[in-house]
Each structure stands twice: as structure tokens, then as C-alpha cells.
Amino acid sequence: xxxxxxxxxxxxxxxxxxxxxxxxxxxxxxxxxxxxxxxxxxxxxxxxxxxxxxxxxxxxxxxxxxxxxxxxxxxxxxxxxxxxxxxxxxxxxxxxxxxxxxxxxxxxxxxxxxxxxxxxxxxxxxxxxxxxxxxxxxxxxxxxxxxxxxxxxxxxxxxxxxxxxxxxxxxxxxxxxxxxxxxxxxxxxxxxxxxxxxxxxxxxxxxxxxxxxxxxxxxxxxxxxxxxxxxxxxxxxxxxxxxxxxxxxxxxxxxxxxxxxxxxxxxxxxxxxxxxxxxxxxxxxxxxxxxxxxxxxxxxxxxxxxxxxxxxxxxxxxxxxxxxxxxxxxxxxxxxxxxxxxxxxxxxxxxxxxxxxxxxxxxxxxxxxxxxxxxxxxxxxxxxxxxxxxxxxxxxxxxxxxxxxxxxxxxxxxxxxxxxxxxxxxxxxxxxxxxxxxxxxxxxxxxxxxxxxxxxxxxxxxxxxxxxxxxxxxxxxxxxxxxxxxxxxxxxxxxxxxxxxxxxxxxxxxxxxxxxxxxxxxxxxxxxxxxxxxxxxxxxxxxxxxxxxxxxxxxxxxxxxxxxxxxxxxxxxxxxxxxxxxxxxxxxxxxxxxxxxxxxxxxxxxxxxxxxxxxxxxxxxxxxxxxxxxxxxxxxxxxxxxxxxxxxxxxxxxxxxxxxxxxxxxxxxxxxxxxxxxxxxxxxxxxxxxxxxxxxxxxxxxxxxxxxxxxxxxxxxxxxxxxxxxxxxxxxxxxxxxxxxxxxxxxxxxxxxxxxxxxxxxxxxxxxxxxxxxxxxxxxxxxxxxxxxxxxxxxxxxxxxxxxxxxxxxxxxxxxxxxxxxxxxxxxxxxxxxxxxxxxxxxxxxxxxxxxxxxxxxxxxxxxxxxxxxxxxxxxxxxxxxxxxxxxxxxxxxxxxxxxxxxxxxxxxxxxxxxxxxxxx
Numbered sequence: 001x002x003x004x005x006x007x008x009x010x011x012x013x014x015x016x017x018x019x020x021x022x023x024x025x026x027x028x029x030x031x032x033x034x035x036x037x038x039x040x041x042x043x044x045x046x047x048x049x050x051x052x053x054x055x056x057x058x059x060x061x062x063x064x065x066x067x068x069x070x071x072x073x074x075x076x077x078x079x080x081x082x083x084x085x086x087x088x089x090x091x092x093x094x095x096x097x098x099x100x101x102x103x104x105x106x107x108x109x110x111x112x113x114x115x116x117x118x119x120x121x122x123x124x125x126x127x128x129x130x131x132x133x134x135x136x137x138x139x140x141x142x143x144x145x146x147x148x149x150x151x152x153x154x155x156x157x158x159x160x161x162x163x164x165x166x167x168x169x170x171x172x173x174x175x176x177x178x179x180x181x182x183x184x185x186x187x188x189x190x191x192x193x194x195x196x197x198x199x200x201x202x203x204x205x206x207x208x209x210x211x212x213x214x215x216x217x218x219x220x221x222x223x224x225x226x227x228x229x230x231x232x233x234x235x236x237x238x239x240x241x242x243x244x245x246x247x248x249x250x251x252x253x254x255x256x257x258x259x260x261x262x263x264x265x266x267x268x269x270x271x272x273x274x275x276x277x278x279x280x281x282x283x284x285x286x287x288x289x290x291x292x293x294x295x296x297x298x299x300x301x302x303x304x305x306x307x308x309x310x311x312x313x314x315x316x317x318x319x320x321x322x323x324x325x326x327x328x329x330x331x332x333x334x335x336x337x338x339x340x341x342x343x344x345x346x347x348x349x350x351x352x353x354x355x356x357x358x359x360x361x362x363x364x365x366x367x368x369x370x371x372x373x374x375x376x377x378x379x380x381x382x383x384x385x386x387x388x389x390x391x392x393x394x395x396x397x398x399x400x401x402x403x404x405x406x407x408x409x410x411x412x413x414x415x416x417x418x419x420x421x422x423x424x425x426x427x428x429x430x431x432x433x434x435x436x437x438x439x440x441x442x443x444x445x446x447x448x449x450x451x452x453x454x455x456x457x458x459x460x461x462x463x464x465x466x467x468x469x470x471x472x473x474x475x476x477x478x479x480x481x482x483x484x485x486x487x488x489x490x491x492x493x494x495x496x497x498x499x500x501x502x503x504x505x506x507x508x509x510x511x512x513x514x515x516x517x518x519x520x521x522x523x524x525x526x527x528x529x530x531x532x533x534x535x536x537x538x539x540x541x542x543x544x545x546x547x548x549x550x551x552x553x554x555x556x557x558x559x560x561x562x563x564x565x566x567x568x569x570x571x572x573x574x575x576x577x578x579x580x581x582x583x584x585x586x587x588x589x590x591x592x593x594x595x596x597x598x599x600x601x602x603x604x605x606x607x608x609x610x611x612x613x614x615x616x617x618x619x620x621x622x623x624x625x626x627x628x629x630x631x632x633x634x635x636x637x638x639x640x641x642x643x644x645x646x647x648x649x650x651x652x653x654x655x656x657x658x659x660x661x662x663x664x665x666x667x668x669x670x671x672x673x674x675x676x677x678x679x680x681x682x683x684x685x686x687x688x689x690x691x692x693x694x695x696x697x698x699x700x701x702x703x704x705x706x707x708x709x710x711x712x713x714x715x716x717x718x719x720x721x722x723x724x725x726x727x728x729x730x731x732x733x734x735x736x737x738x739x740x741x742x743x744x745x746x747x748x749x750x751x752x753x754x755x756x757x758x759x760x761x762x763x764x765x766x767x768x769x770x771x772x773x774x775x776x777x778x779x780x781x782x783x784x785x786x787x788x789x790x791x792x793x794x795x796x797x798x799x800x801x802x803x804x805x806x807x808x809x810x811x812x813x814x815x816x817x818x819x820x821x822x823x824x825x826x827x828x829x830x831x832x833x834x835x836x837x838x839x840x841x842x843x844x845x846x847x848x849x850x851x852x853x854x855x856x857x858x859x860x861x862x863x864x865x866x867x868x869x870x871x872x873x874x875x876x877x878x879x880x881x882x883x884x885x886x887x888x889x890x891x892x893x894x895x896x897x898x899x900x901x902x903x904x905x906x907x908x909x910x911x912x913x914x915x916x917x918x919x920x921x
Contacts, residue, residue: 001648003655004703011700018697021609023237029518029559029606030234030265030273030548033428034282039099042068043092046127046156054152056145059833062153063091065126067102070109078123079297080157080165084150086173086196087137091130093172096281098126100290121298124168129153132832136174137201138821140208141842142829147178147212154187168296170289171196172280173239180227181212183219190296190305191227192289194279195236197243198229199569204617204895205821206842217247224257226305228313230285231263233546234561235273240613242515242566245545258306261545263563266315268417269386269436271549272428284433288312314383314417315547328396328407328457330354335405335457343472343591344373347533349391349463356398356405356455359447360473369447370413370476371395371456372503374534374590376420376440377467383415386436390462393469395443397453407457414444418588419549423535427551440534442588444503446476468533470502470590478505485510485686488519492601497587499526499594506598508583512686513542515566516614518606519583521558524597534590541584552587552595559606560585567614567680568894615694618679621892621899622698623705624814625885628903630654631807632881635910639869639878643796644803647706647810658699662692677890702814709813717770741852745845753826753842755819761848761855762812768859769805804866805858811903812851818900847900850907857915866914873913880906 046062066073081101083094105123107113112123129150136143158165166189171179176196182188198220201209220227231244245261264274270284279285292312299305335354338344344355360369378384378391396407417439421427428434445456458471483493488511497504511519521538529535536552543564550558560583587595630650638644645653654661669691672683679694681687748754822842869876884902892899 001652004648004651005707007655007658007700008704008707011697011702011704014697014700018608018612021605022612023609025518025606025609026234026237026273029561031426031428031430032235032275032278033272033426033430033433034274034278034284035433036431037096037100037281037283037286039095040068040070041092041095041099042066042073044073049153049156053156054149056149056152060132060146060149061091061130062156063094063128063130065094065098065128067099067106070102070106071123072110076125076160078125079168080161081124081126081168081170081293081297082150082153082157083126083128084146084169084171084175084178085128085131086171086175088133088135089131089172089175090133091128093280094126094128094170096283096286097170097290097293098124100283100287101126101294104287104291105294116294119298121294124293124297127153127157133828134832135821135825135828136178138203138205139825140206140210140212142825143174143178143209143212147181150178150182154182154185158187168192168293170194170293173197173276176229177212177216180220181216183216183223183225185225188225189299190309191225192293193227193229194285194289195232195239195241195244195274195276196229197239198246199243200894202239202243203821204897205818206897207895210895220246220259224302226258226302226309227260228309229261230267230279230289230313231261231545231563232274232276232279233263233265233548233563236276236279237613238276240515240563240566242563242569245543245563247570257302258309260306260309260313262313262315263546265549266545266547268314269434269439271419272433282433284436287436311382315545325409326394326396327409328354328394328398328459330356330398330405330407330457337455341473344458344470346460346463346469348465349460349467349469350465351463352459352461355458355460357458357471357473358455359450359453368475368477369473370503371443371445371447371471371473373443373445373458373469373471374418374440374502374588375467375469376533378441378463378469380415380441380443383417383441385417385439388437389466390464391467392461393441394459394461395445396457396459397450398455398457399453405455405457410445410456411449412443413446413449414442416442418442418534418537418539419551420534420537421551423529423532423551440588444476447473470533472502472591474501474503476503476505478507481506481508482510483508485512487511488600488602489686492599495598495600497595497598499596500591501587501594502589502591504587504589504595506583506585506587508600511583512684513562513564513582514687515561515563516607516610516687516690517561518603518610519560519600520603520606521560522555522599523552523558523595525552525554525593526596527593529593532590532592534588535593536587536589536595539586539588541586559603560600561606561610568676569680570675611690615679615690615893617896618694618893619698619701620814620817621888621896622694623702624811624818624899624903625888625892626654626699626702627811627814628881628885628888628906631811632878632885632906634803634807635881636876636878638800639876644800646803647806648710650807651703651706655699655703658696662695665691665695673890676894678893680894705813706810709810713766713770713809716766717772720767720771741849741856744852745849748845748848749843753822754844754848755822755842756826757848758812758815758819758851759823761851762816764859765805765809765812765851765855768855769802769809772802772805801858808851808854808858811907815900815903818896846908847904850904850911853911853915854907866910868914873909875909877906877910877913880909 044064046064049057049062051057085093101124105112105116131146134142136146167187169179169188169191172194173196176193179191201213229244229246231241233241246259264270264285274282274285292308295308296305335356337356340358344357375393377389379388380393395410397410398405398407419434420438420440487493538550538552540548540560542548542562546563634645634650666688669679669688670683675682679691744757748757884906887902888899
């Protein structure tokens, strides 16, 4: 038993370390910089949505938001927007976005800004449904009830507007799933989801959740309604943000409409990770959502809606639609030509002027030569900060003519907005972030786009002394490191760079980019950055929808992370598949101080923290599998003639074989199984040792459960025996037991969910195990006595019976975490809505009937609870438990309801083959 206790201590220590790493990592890897939003809220209950519209009117409600100092409360004067909260969410969460929309639209009470008035744009009426903070993430029927109510809500709201009026749907967290499940719908013009787990349910405790997700994903694949998904990244600790990526957001099929995923860390003007709850009030996000909604509501076509999304949710990896091509003629005296290889540096420019930079002459292929141009305080159309100064710049490719110089607008390889934070403050600044007016416009022109051009003209207009501009031709050859995939696991890679470069690309194509790994990068600068126009800024392209920006400081560690590839996501047909391998970095700088060296390696502590959120379900599932194997092994030994071993002895024997089991689990993890199975990594060799770690941790937690269970039952048993009256053991009559089970089955079928019956069975069984008195006797592994009816044989039967009770108790204990979420949903529903709505979907009696019978028989059905192998047992019960354990190891880590099924059905076979024949005898 010492080995069991030691492993239990190690298990709790590892769990604590995993918890610390999981919740300490996000603030360090991606700190949040969100400005708090403020508003003057007023909520108007929509009493017209009553029982005549939906049977759920007594359970849920609908509210209309009004900004109290701007909008009139008594009328509907705009276009409708419906906000759907998520798991345990509130209708009050609509206030931040709705307030921003009102403040952007109105200049004073009931008077819109001239911009919107001239365009004929209407304001927005923000409605929000209130689900009484239902726990929809854990229960498919609850999510379906919410969808039913929203359907009725849409009908009710549209009845108050002119025909052909359309909705904008905004959904936070699971509210986004409710929104997409409404498709197809002619009434919905666009859907904006925030921190919504589109790919995989965050907690899969029943199969109905999978059905809802499958339906929603099919509609997202087929329907043409534009959908935008905004993700918070690693800062969102409630859901893994790889689940937030729309499955077809990057390469949609021809049959699907506009699909776009954008991470807040890449969103221009935001550049920070955003937490799950903060997503609805973070100012850098909410004002863009509100502004986009104002324009979406007044747009007619899906193409216009897509352009609005692209305008207000620009991010680095996605191409930007450039301004229309223009022609420029330059006569002598209209421009200033810079000498060869001299950069353009404009500090505090004023007025309007054209500067020409000679294209470097190269007899060889000049495809790696590029022009880098940065500008602060102005716009390079169509890119600019939110509130730019009057200065504008345009780039042209110029060739010589007899009577002057002819120029054409350049085709840009890159055009984006970079953060340029205050060097004396943190980036992003906590509780403040960046201002939407900040930012540096960055443009990159490849020499191949210049063709026969001799110069590049930079036209500066309307400069007023604010801001700056810098541009230069330089070698754009990327720095490619060809080190093998396993290099960062065993050593540190050092890269040397050109410090004076304005734009440096670094590629490590063979390294693995996965959400399970965090790389640490330690830079060295060539000089002090005091007074630099643009101190070095690192741009990490972490996926087709994700990128991150980091300010580079001397010897300050940068943590590179990604959601581009993750466990349990489909490897084919998903946008993250194209960038599952490789590290891509870009360094932007004005050249005064540059990066001379980079050291890159794996950060094991923070990588360890990434495992917790992805594999907590695997730990639960594999623990159940270990207990199933232990019970099956004890039954198999019992069938062979030995006494039934108690869980303590069984686990002690198992711990002795644990090293071999860990090696076996690691080998199995090398198999190229589908991404929905086992570790979800399709046999990736680098991650196969995680299987051994999870098995070790699960084993430690199982041993810990047994130690705690033994202590609690011992204490409870002593207390219960003190206050209980001694009585002779009288077996419960089979007739009485059958009637009791029929009554409970009827209650499950009609009123309570089966999880409630399971909890009642568990409490009764715990009491029976704790109060059972068994005298010490022969060794559990000793053969059975051949003399039936003797005192020794009776004592052996009592030991066997108690061991069986304890095995079932341990099995039921490990089922509680799987069933607890649905129990919490049921209790929450009773407290908020009573029995106004049936608790649909959880009245299948077969899910609990076996444990009901075991509780009855082991509480008073006689000293020997179960027979040995029965002649009608075509597949021995121990083998069924082994099969069920295999299911939990392979399928359970992704869908927890599979774990309970894999335990329940062998238990039904145990009752049918081992216990029911006893009734007939």
C-alpha cells in the first residue's frame, strides 16, 4: 500500500504544478491591455414576448438597451441587433457594444453625426436575450432550449418592424453557437461571434451537444450568411482559442459565404490578447464591433458586408485591398532625387513634396531586393490609424520619358498597420492597451513589382510637422534556419541578423508550430534605442488567422505561441493545417538600433502550462479506464479461484507495472490514429511521451481518490456506527427491491434526470461501504476454502463481498466528475425556472439501472454479492471491462460521455450475468 500512497502524493503534486503553469502562463506570454468601457445603461423589458409566442417565456426574457443620455427609450427608431449571451452569461453584457454604437452614431441626444445623416444610415436597436445565466456549455438540451427561445424572439422583434427587415446576430461564447444554429435564415444579414468555440464543444458531457454542433457546422458550411469570429488567444483561459477558428474561414468552399476569423492580438488598433469575459467590454474590440454593426445594418449585399468586415477587422496575415491605380507625371523641379543607396528619412515633415529613390541596379536576379517604407502620424491609403493626421503618402513606380517622368501606383507586397508603443511604458499597457489613433503604416514593395522602373516616387502631402517617414531599398532575403525538428528540444538555436535592416524575415520551416509548445526568444540589440523612430518590433505569424506583436528589448525574453495546430482538431480541411509546421518571424525597425542576435529554444514550464487546458479531459477519461481495468482484473482473478482483491491491493499491483504501461502508452501514441482519438495528435512523434505522462498523472489521481475515499469512509463509518442502533443483518426482499427500482425508474422517466438517481445511489452505496464491518482474515490472494458453510468460508465470502462493494464505490466515485456538470445544470434550472420546462434528454433509465441494482443488492442482498463466471456469459465480464477501458483511452479524452458509456455497459453486463441469476436461484 506504500506505493499507492506515494503515487497519490506525487499525483497531487503534479496536479498542483499543472494548475500553476496553466494559469500563470497567459499573463506572462500574452498580457492583456484592454481599456475599460463606460456607459449610461437603461434596460426595457419586452413584456410583449409572452407565452403566446413561446412556452419558454416564463424561463427566459428579452430586453431592449438604451443609452440613457442619448437615445429615446419609448420607441424603436433604428435597425435590430440581437445579442445572445453565452454560458452563465447575462443580457447586461450587451451594454458595452450597444453604448459604443450609440455614442458613435449620435453627436447629441437624438441627433446623429453628419456622416451618418448624409449617408442615410439608421441607428441600431440592441435587443438582448436573458437566459438566467443557464450553464449551456455543459448540456445540449439547455442549448437547444435557448435556440428555441431565440427563434421565437426573432419572430416577435420582426413583427414590430417593416417587412423585409433583417437582423444582425451577435453571440458571445456559446451564444455564438446558438446564433449559427439558427441558419439558414432569411432574416439574418450577418453573424458576429466573440470567443465562441466553433470547432469543438468546450465540455462534451452528452451526445446531444455533438448533434447540435454537427448541425451548426453543416449550416456554416452550406449557408451564405457572412460570419465573423473574433478570438481572444491564450489570454482567454476559459476555452482553448483554437476551437474559436471557423473551420472554413480561410479557404471557404464555393457553396459557403463569407467566413473570417480574426485574433485580437492581430487586430489593427488592438494588438492584445483578450480574456473570455473581457471580450464584450474591451474598448479596443467593442468600438470596432459597434462601428461595423452600424455599417452592416445599412448594407444590402453579402459582398458589401464582407468588405465592411475586412475594413474594420484588418489583421496582419490577410491581404488588404489597395486603393485604385493612379498615374503621376513629374516634371523637372517637382521632386527631389536621393542619391543611390541613401535612405529616405523625414522627421517632422511639412507641406507637400515628392521624393524619388533610384532602384538599385543588379545584373543578377533582384527578386530579393525590396523597398521598405514606414510612416507615423498619417495614412497610406487605404491603411491608417483610427484618427490619422492630415499627412498622406503614396508610392509610385516611375520610368523616364522624353518630356518628364511617368509614374504608376505600386503594387504592394505588404501593407499593414504596426503598433508603435511608448518605449517608456509596457506593451500592451495593463488596463489601457493602445490608443486606436496610434500606429505606424508599413509597406513593403518587392523589386519584381517594379519591372522596368528606374525610380520609386514617394509623394507626401499635407504634412503639418507631426509624424515621420522612412524608406530604403535593401536585401530582402529571408534568414532560413534548416535545423531539424528536434533541435529546440535538446539545445538553443542562435541566429545572427543584420542590425541596420529595416525589415528582416526569419523562417525555421522544420520546427513544429503547435498550441502545446511555447518557444522562448532572447534578443540582443546592437545599440540603445533611445530616440529611435521605430524601435524593433517583432511580428510572429502564428497561423493563417493569428499573429502577435512583441516589442524587442535587450535580453528581455519573448514567448512565442500559436493556436495553429492543436489536439483533437481535424487535420484535413481545417485552416490551421497549412501552417502546422514552421516558425515565421518578421522584425520591423527604423534602423537606429537593430537586433544582432536571437537565441531560440523551448520554454518547458509554459509549454507544460499549455497541456492542462487541452488534456484535463484525458486525465479524467484515462483514470476511469484505469479503474475499469482494476475491477476487471479483480473479477478475472476471482474467476480463477482466488479471493476478490480490494481496490487497495489491486492498485498496489498495478503501480508495480506502471512503468511498463507508460512505455506501452507512448508506443501506442505513435500510431497515426485520427485526430479525434487518443491524444488527438495523429501519432506525432514529438508528442507521444505526453501519453506516458497523462497515464502517470491519471494513475496518481486514482490512487489519491482511493486514499481519500478510504479515509472518508473510515471516519464516516465510525461516526455512523456510534449513532446507529445495532441490528441483525436481514436481506432486503427481492420484491421490495424490485418495487423500489421501478418507482425510481418511473421518476427518472417522468421527472428527474438519471444523474440525480445516480447521485442517490452513490450516497446509499457509500453509506453501505462505510458501515460494513469486515474482520481481518486470510490473504486476499489465497485460494478459496473447499468446505462450504464453514466459518472460514463465510468470512471469505464477507471479504469478497466487501471488496466488490469497494470496487463499485471507486468506480462510481470516478463517474461523479463526469456527471456533476449535468447535475449542476439541473439544480440551476430548478432554482431559476422550476418545472416550467421539462429537463429534456436525460431520462434514459438504462444509463443508471445497473448501478441502481448494485446499490440495492450490495446494501442488503446477502453476504455474497456476485457470482463467479456464469455459463451464459459468452464474453466474460472482465474482458468487457477491458474493452470499455480501451474505449475510454481512445475515445474518452475528447468526449467524456463516451467514458461513462464505456463504464456503464460492462456494468450492465455484470448485473445481467453475475447478479440477476442469483435472483432466479
